[in-house]
Amino acid sequence: MATHIVLVENYKDWNPHYSDALVVTAKDYVAHQEYLKIKDIKIVNLCRSYRYLSLGYYCSLLAEARRHKVIPSVKTINDLSSKSIYSLNVEDLDVSVQKSLKKRTKHLAETATSFDYMIYFGQCEENDLQELARQLFDMFRCPILKVEFRFQGKWNIFAIKPSYVHNLIQGQEAIFFQAFNDYLTKRWQTPKVKNKEKYDLAILYNPTEQLPPSNQRSLQKFIKIGKKLDVNVDLIEKKDYSKLAEYDALFIRETTRINHHTFRFAKKAENEGMVVIDDPDSIVKCTNKVYLFEILSANKVPVPKTILLQKKDINRIIKALELKFSYPIVLKIPDSSFSRGVIKADNLDELKEITSRLFEESDLILAQEFLYTPFDWRIGILNRVPIYACQYFMSKKHWQIIQHGPDGRFTGGDFKTFHVEDVPQDVIYIAVKAANLIGNGLYGVDLKKTDKGVLVMEINDNPTIDVGVEDGCLGDKLYRIIIEEFIRRLSMKNGEKHEK
DSSP states (O other): OOSEEEEESSGGGOOTTTOOOEEEEHHHHHHOGGGGGOOSOEEEEOOSOOOTTSHHHHHHHHHHHTTOEEESOHHHHHHHTOHHHHHHHHGGGHHHHHHHTTTTHHHHHHHOSEEEEEEETTBOSOGGGHHHHHHHHHHSOOSEEEEEEEESSSEEEEEEEEOOGGGOOTTHHHHHHHHHHHHHTSOOOOOOOOOOOOOEEEEEOOTTOSSOSSOHHHHHHHHHHHHHTTOEEEEEOGGGGGGGGGSSEEEEOSOOOSSSHHHHHHHHHHHTTOEEESOHHHHHHHTOHHHHHHHHHHTTOOOOOEEEEESSOHHHHHHHHHHHOOSSEEEEOTTOOTTTTEEEEOSHHHHHHHHHHHHTTOSEEEEEEOOOOSEEEEEEEETTEEEEEEEEEOOTTSSSSEEEOTTSOEEEOOEEEEOGGGSOHHHHHHHHHHHHTTOSSEEEEEEEEETTEEEEEEEESSOOOOTTTTTTTTTHHHHHHHHHHHHHHHHHHTTOOOOO
């Protein structure tokens, strides 16, 4: 059995003359779940794009869900997509940049104000830039990196971007494959995150958000309880990005997305060594339903019957769906939230129209069997322990908890809150099992109890916590539990003993 798999979108992108690695098309890797069974495999993702929601992005996402080691990781892809994120790390390289370019500074500055060079698995053509190439690859483990320098009194790194094997020009291919073969013999490592010590908690929120994870009353509860526990709690907004490092912990109470400032805040907090909930890894995993379906299926957590659909011939997709499902069929865009981007097709015409529309946004969508229940369970879990439980009822005369109108307005269903010990044990067991696959953060696991048993519908990385709803049984104790978890993590990070 091969220890490495190379993923390409087109076999023409790979030159077998240079390497005999096992090459698989990205579409096959995504489509065939037998790859779930393969253990201890390393994936080199050489797709033609790592753009968010592209096939290349999904390959890295699914590789992580399948517990395969992959380069580039989703973390690296997201870092490289945001200059504001990678510049945090690049600033630390200034000494190395000046040292590496010392010999060529005068000549280059006289002839050009910018230049770029390529890094292949940490190697480059220029000997004097080799150490810098290794350092950059340690930060951004991507098969091919294009680094752009600009001269402004001195040479600075202006941009770091992924490049792709199908774009290699004559002379670059041999260098790439030599670096590729060298890399396969090395141990794959993950860069460490630096630590720092502070003791203030920032809560990121958006005062204009229509459906925030916590409303104003609950945010004030966090501030009040924090004060009682000797934790200074400040509310911060998007505009306060530059102030984030003044705090020792970050609690995100704004709906998270990958291509969004919430993810940038989480990444910066992680890079600063802060305690952060939601952590970036949880955001990546929970905001994409393709990843959730894969990791839940791989670990035998019960989910509704689901098919991953790839962007190709719509008519073939329709025929396959009609063989697998009966109407209605639920179609989902991978990064939907609060019932948005989740659409029900009641007939063939609707199925064709919805499928075509969703494929304009994403290379993959999900089709799922329709399972109506009058309510969904939501189990709130923090650090692998269930802390609250709610039933969310469907919106009146609607099949979802939240009904979004064409004018942007929305209506929600009723709710009922339970003590965790009063919830059916099979619901709690499956919720905890599902959340543990993501991490040790704060999660809301949505489940349906059906004739087929308990099924996991979704895992939310920043579940709703509102006064009078999720705290209906615990009251202030719920906010205390969450603040104390931040204190516990900070105490552990700083080597202190924490007493409740």
